[in-house]
Amino acid sequence: MLAYIVSLATFVGFFMLLAIALNLQWGMTGMVNFGIAGFYALGAYTSGILSSKLGLPVGLAMMVAVLAGLAAGAALALLSGRLRDDYLAIVTLGFGEIVRLIILNEDQITEGPRGLRIAEQPLAGWVSVENYPLLYLGLVVLAVAVAFALSETIRRAPMGRVLRAIREDELVASVLGKAVLRHKIRIFAIGGGIMGLAGALYAHYVQNISPDVFLPMVAIFIWMSVIVGGAGNNWGLLLGAGIVMVLLEGSRFIGDIAPWIDAEKLSAGRIILIGVLLIVTLHLRPQGLIPEPRYRNKFQRKS
Amino acid sequence: MSEALLEVENVSTGYGKIDIVFGASLGVAAGEIVSVIGPNGAGKSTLLKAIAGVLRCSAGDIRIKGETVANRPPSEVARLGLAYVPQEANVFRQMTVDENLTIGGWVDRGHVRERRERVLELFPDLRVHLGTRAGNLSGGQRQMVAFGMALMVAPSVLLLDEPSAGLSPKMVAEMFAAVKKVNATGVAVLMIEQNAIQALDISHRGVVMAGGEIALIDDASALLASENVSELYLGTRR
Amino acid sequence: MNLQLFVNGLVNASLIAPPAIAFTLLFGVLRFPNFAIGGYITVGAFMAYTANVIFAWPLVAATLFAMAVTALVVWLSDVVVFAPLRNQEPVTLLVVSIAFSLILENLVRLFFASDVRGFDIPLERPIKVMGARITPEQLDILMLAFAITVAVHVVLRFTRFGKAMRAVADNPVLAQVRGLSLRWITAGTCALAGAIFGLTGVFAGLDLVIEPLIGWNLTIPIFAAAILGGIGSPMGALVGAICVGMAEELTILVLPSTYKIAVGFLIIAVFLLLRPQGLFGQPEIKK
Numbered sequence: 001m002l003a004y005i006v007s008l009a010t011f012v013g014f015f016m017l018l019a020i021a022l023n024l025q026w027g028m029t030g031m032v033n034f035g036i037a038g039f040y041a042l043g044a045y046t047s048g049i050l051s052s053k054l055g056l057p058v059g060l061a062m063m064v065a066v067l068a069g070l071a072a073g074a075a076l077a078l079l080s081g082r083l084r085d086d087y088l089a090i091v092t093l094g095f096g097e098i099v100r101l102i103i104l105n106e107d108q109i110t111e112g113p114r115g116l117r118i119a120e121q122p123l124a125g126w127v128s129v130e131n132y133p134l135l136y137l138g139l140v141v142l143a144v145a146v147a148f149a150l151s152e153t154i155r156r157a158p159m160g161r162v163l164r165a166i167r168e169d170e171l172v173a174s175v176l177g178k179a180v181l182r183h184k185i186r187i188f189a190i191g192g193g194i195m196g197l198a199g200a201l202y203a204h205y206v207q208n209i210s211p212d213v214f215l216p217m218v219a220i221f222i223w224m225s226v227i228v229g230g231a232g233n234n235w236g237l238l239l240g241a242g243i244v245m246v247l248l249e250g251s252r253f254i255g256d257i258a259p260w261i262d263a264e265k266l267s268a269g270r271i272i273l274i275g276v277l278l279i280v281t282l283h284l285r286p287q288g289l290i291p292e293p294r295y296r297n298k299f300q301r302k303s
Numbered sequence: 304m305s306e307a308l309l310e311v312e313n314v315s316t317g318y319g320k321i322d323i324v325f326g327a328s329l330g331v332a333a334g335e336i337v338s339v340i341g342p343n344g345a346g347k348s349t350l351l352k353a354i355a356g357v358l359r360c361s362a363g364d365i366r367i368k369g370e371t372v373a374n375r376p377p378s379e380v381a382r383l384g385l386a387y388v389p390q391e392a393n394v395f396r397q398m399t400v401d402e403n404l405t406i407g408g409w410v411d412r413g414h415v416r417e418r419r420e421r422v423l424e425l426f427p428d429l430r431v432h433l434g435t436r437a438g439n440l441s442g443g444q445r446q447m448v449a450f451g452m453a454l455m456v457a458p459s460v461l462l463l464d465e466p467s468a469g470l471s472p473k474m475v476a477e478m479f480a481a482v483k484k485v486n487a488t489g490v491a492v493l494m495i496e497q498n499a500i501q502a503l504d505i506s507h508r509g510v511v512m513a514g515g516e517i518a519l520i521d522d523a524s525a526l527l528a529s530e531n532v533s534e535l536y537l538g539t540r541r
Numbered sequence: 542m543n544l545q546l547f548v549n550g551l552v553n554a555s556l557i558a559p560p561a562i563a564f565t566l567l568f569g570v571l572r573f574p575n576f577a578i579g580g581y582i583t584v585g586a587f588m589a590y591t592a593n594v595i596f597a598w599p600l601v602a603a604t605l606f607a608m609a610v611t612a613l614v615v616w617l618s619d620v621v622v623f624a625p626l627r628n629q630e631p632v633t634l635l636v637v638s639i640a641f642s643l644i645l646e647n648l649v650r651l652f653f654a655s656d657v658r659g660f661d662i663p664l665e666r667p668i669k670v671m672g673a674r675i676t677p678e679q680l681d682i683l684m685l686a687f688a689i690t691v692a693v694h695v696v697l698r699f700t701r702f703g704k705a706m707r708a709v710a711d712n713p714v715l716a717q718v719r720g721l722s723l724r725w726i727t728a729g730t731c732a733l734a735g736a737i738f739g740l741t742g743v744f745a746g747l748d749l750v751i752e753p754l755i756g757w758n759l760t761i762p763i764f765a766a767a768i769l770g771g772i773g774s775p776m777g778a779l780v781g782a783i784c785v786g787m788a789e790e791l792t793i794l795v796l797p798s799t800y801k802i803a804v805g806f807l808i809i810a811v812f813l814l815l816r817p818q819g820l821f822g823q824p825e826i827k828k
Contacts, residue, residue, distance in 0.1 A: 032632050079814060085632050086574045087813050090764060094806025097761075101803050220643070223636045264654055268647035275644040279637060282626055355718055381720035389718065395711040398704070406708045410720035412701075452719065 006133050008249050010205060013140035015241040017198035018218075019225045020147045021191040023237050024154065026226065029187050031077070032088045034219045038096030039069050039192050041214035043199025045103060045110055048209055051120040053109075058122045058204060065200035066193045073192020077185040096216055104211045115210035118203055140201055144238075147194050151234055154187075221248065224278045230288025239289055247274050307332045308491040309354070309385075309460045314363035314373070316353035322361055323349045324515050331460065331491040336482070338502040338523065339495045341512035347495045348390060350512070351462050354493070355387035356380040367460055382410050386458035390465045390495075393449035396438030400429055400448055403437050407452030415455065422451035425481050443474045450478070454485065461485065463494035467501075479505050503527050544673040546790050552679045554786025555686030556748060556759065560741045561766035561778040562693050563734035567615075568772050569710025570730040573634040577618060578738060578763060580645030582756030585611040585742025587649050590751050594661045603660075604743045611739030614645070616731040624727075642757070650753045658751040678747040686744070689737065690779050696733075697775060706730055762789065765805040769812055784808070 018036055025031045043065040050061035072095075080091045103110045110116060127135050154160050203209050221244055229240025248270060281289065307330030317323035324346040331337045339347045352358040354365055356377035365373040372380045377387075395403050404422060408415040423430050426447040432440060437448055446466060453461060466482065467475040475498060483505050486492050496502030503509050509526040511519040519532070526532050560578060567575050588610045592603035622641055626634060667674040697703040708716045709726050717723055745755050766785045770777025785805055792804045 026632070080810070083813055085630075086635065087768065087809075089574075089632065089635060090761075090768065090806070091810045091813060093761075094803070094810055097806055098803045101800055105797055105799055217643075220636065220639050224640060227633060227636060265651055268650040271647045272644050272651070275640040275647075278640045279622055282629065282633070282637065286626075286629065357714060357718065376722075377714075377717040378720050378722045381718060387718050389715065392712055392715060395708050395715065397711045398707060402704055402707075406704060406716070406719055406721070409705070456720070 003133065006137050008246065010133070010137050010140050011249050012242050012245040013137070013144050014198050014202050014205075015222065015225060015245040016144045016238055017140075017147055017194055017201070018222045019229070019237040019241040020144070020151050020234065021194035021198070022222050023226050023234065024151055024187055024194070025191040029184055030085075031184055031188055032085050033092045033188070033191070034089045034216065034223075035076070035092035035094070035096035035099075036195060036222050037214040037216055037218040038092075038099035039072060039195035040199040040202070040218060041096075041099050041103060041211070042072055043069050043196030044203035044209050044214075045116065045199075046196070047200035048116050048118045048203040049109065051204075052116065052118045058120045058124075061120075062122065062197065062200040062204075065196045067196075069196020069199070070189045070193035072196075074185050074189035076192070077188035078181075082181070093216055093219070096214070096219065100211050100214050103214070110211075113210060113212070115208050116203075118207050118209070121204050121207070136205055140205075143197060143201060147197075148234060148238070150190070150194075154190075155234070221245075221274070224274060228278055228281045228288060230290040233288070233290050236288050236290030243277070244274060247277070308368055309493065310364075310366040310369075311350075311354060312364045312366075314350070314353060314360050314365060316349060316358050316360045316363075318349075318358070322515070324353065326363070327512075327517050328363075329493075329510055329517065329520060331493050333459070333491050334486065334489045335508065336486050336492040336494070336506040337508045337510060338499070338506040339493065339510045339512055340499040340502065340526075341518070345512040346515040347512050348464055351387065351464050351493070351495060352389075354380075355385065355462055357387075378410075381456070384456070384459040385462065386453035386456055386460070387462040388449050388453045388464060388466065390468055394437040394440075394445050394452070397436060399434050399436055400440070401433040403448050403452055404455055407455035409456075411456045414457070418455045418457065422454050425454070425484065426451060442469045443471065446470060446474075446478065450481065458490060460491045460493070463492065465495050465497060467496065467498050475501065500527065543794075544671055546793070547787075548670075548673045548675050548679075550787035550790035551783075552675070552683060552748060552786075553762075553790055554783045555683045556741065556744050557762050557766050557786050558779050558782035559686050559689045559693075559737045559744075560759065561763045561770070561782050562690060562775045563737035563741075564763055564767045565770070565772055565775060565778050566693070566706065566730055567734045568767070570706060570727055571619065571623065572713075573623075573631040573638070574764070574772075575623070575638045576635055576760065576764070577638040577642040577645065579756035579758075579760040580642035581611055581615055581735060581738035582742045582745060582759060583646050583649050583753055584614055584756075585739030586746040586751050586755050587653060587742070587753075588739065589743045589746060590653075590658055590660065594658070597661070600660060600662055600743075604740065607743055608736040608739035611742065612732040612735030615735030615738065616728055619727060619731050642760075646753050646757060653753070655753055660746055660751070662747075682744045682748060685740075689740070690775070693733075693737075693775055702726075702729055761802060762786070762805045765809045768809055 018040065022033060022036060025033045046068045047058075047061040047065035050056040050064055051058050056064070076092065076095055080088055083091060104112055106112070107114070121132075122139065123135060124132075222241070225240035225244045226237045227240070228243060229238070230236030309331040311327055311329045314327045315322045315325050327350055329337065339350070341347055349358065353360050356372060356375055356379070360373045363373065364371055367380070367383045367385055370383060372383060372385070395406060398406070401419075404419050405415060408418060428444060429447055429451065432444060437445060440448065446469075450463070450466060463482065466478050470478060479501060482492060482494065494502065503523040503526055506523040509521060509523045510517055511526070511532060519526075521529075560582065564575070564578055585607045589600075589603045589607035592598045592606045593600055598606070618641060622637065623634065626637060662678075665677045667676045668680065697707055705716070705721050705726050706729070708719070708721060709723065713723065741759070742756065745759060749755065762785050766781035767778050768781070769784055770779065770781030785808060788808055789801050789804050792798075792801055
């Protein structure tokens, strides 16, 4: 039971990292990213291939994974940073699918649908095998804390204000002399890097990764987390990511205690539940569970 | 003011929760032209939008022929015989002039053909452009289409938001002549104008708005004669 | 050029064109990209399957049934799910619509499981035209898709309801001021689009196999076609569908067929970067 909770918490951690990254990109600059699965896969496979096939030390491989995410984020933002929201959605979704298709097809490198086995783990041998999952959870918590702190720092810094200006009105922001595109690229890259890190942590945790994990569905779940929790609010999205992941993974638990329920029906029911949760939350609390704190300006005082 | 076709009583309205117009009251009788003048930001357009049902009223009442229309959807207000011509985005840009006029007659479709003929008599320039997309017309022609659309239902109350905005002096005169012609058939007209003097010249009464409130309502001739008003709002000294 | 690939591309395009047109109609009136199209198409396919295989109705009756049910589902989803959220940002609505698509798809999975199914129709021998094979069903799809495209065009251009739809898409506030009831026109548009999605479900079930993902797999090509043609332009959506449908089939010449989905995306990406308003769309006017 404890092992189960530790594992669930670790998975929640991956989701939180992705949600923090998405919140940087969307919640704080208004840039849409539906290619989360692509960044996640990029991080996972970069770190996995470098450590298991090329023998790089795990720590170094994970760092390269972060850099890969950064670079992909910067490149994508550079190409499409000026696009309208719904168009950016489709371009990023396409990026995610193309990454997945390459992994699926280039099986000499990625092992394709067979799945890539990764024996290497960070800090292996520091603690006993039975305590290792706890250590790993600690590692994930540390990563979440660092990403969270980074995101909060950006939010509070003068740059956070610029980002909100970009989100509210691009024209105003550009007239104010802020280099809108440069900020967008920077934030999209940072978000991509965090997603890459999440992927790397995931890869070395499950130790067997295959393309069918990185479906566009991942992006949808992270989006739901951010919207349910409250866009623009870092605490809200931790809550959102927790709720969505617990519903996703936690309901597998029902299968263990009630084996007579057909697995397929269970997984269908789970997704229906999460979809309904999103819609009901938005109907009852349009700003999400924990809304973004209001930034006062002189125009709002009248109300 | 009991025989007024349009009655506005103590109306407060604005965008979202923020009111811009406070406690406005006025009435327009059949066959009357009332011009609303005042500086930018006085709340003139906001008041018109509230009458047309585009904005919600937070207080007060609006009646057309005695029937309350405040906070009813614009499509219902239109069916009661009110035609509102917004200042901007007042034509369907992707549709032809002919289609615009047809949509204009939406709530009274039995008379589309004869009314279109009347609109074309009023604005003969439009006749050759019937097949042109409204978005490709000149500003003046668009203004005519917008006005023409409103006439397709033979309204009893006409709300015009700056019908002369952006027009050449010759077109301004044409537009005012058209307003007068329509009014002569008994239509109650409430219009906002920046060309205050010209507007008051054809109006029976004038409403002066400032700071979201109605500062003064008087006969148009009295307003034109009043030194205070001309200094403050008409931009001229006599 | 290989005639068979051309024929396949055309059939592919006729699966994409009607729903792409329906998608742009919905977008014009609802003002957000409704990605629940996948769910709607799946519902259409399974309703037709239920009527055709379980109730043993003839396929034509089953198709009409599927169109009616899907129209109802699209309208109800707008009233219950989307209309109350109209003040949210379009991106939020986009996510909600994907979530709703997942709900529909998984409801179908709950009742029918993921088994692969087909309609109860006699197997017919493909027709050979100059060496290219085409099945009678594919021929029907081709002709019906073309007929629907023309019909929608005629409705938009010449009927009262069609003009009203265009007016609402053009300028919703002015349309209301002129007395058009947004609620009825939205309902009518939902019903029309829904009927087309239902029919697409039947087409897809005839040409491919019936399974819960049938709609989701078509979503990206449909969206690509709509974007390519300029969102809000039905004729553009048709041309877009032909481009995407052909491109997907022709990819097979140079790349493994698994890369087919990527083509839709690549077309969109390259195209958007060069011409953000689409082939026929008007440049957006900044407010």
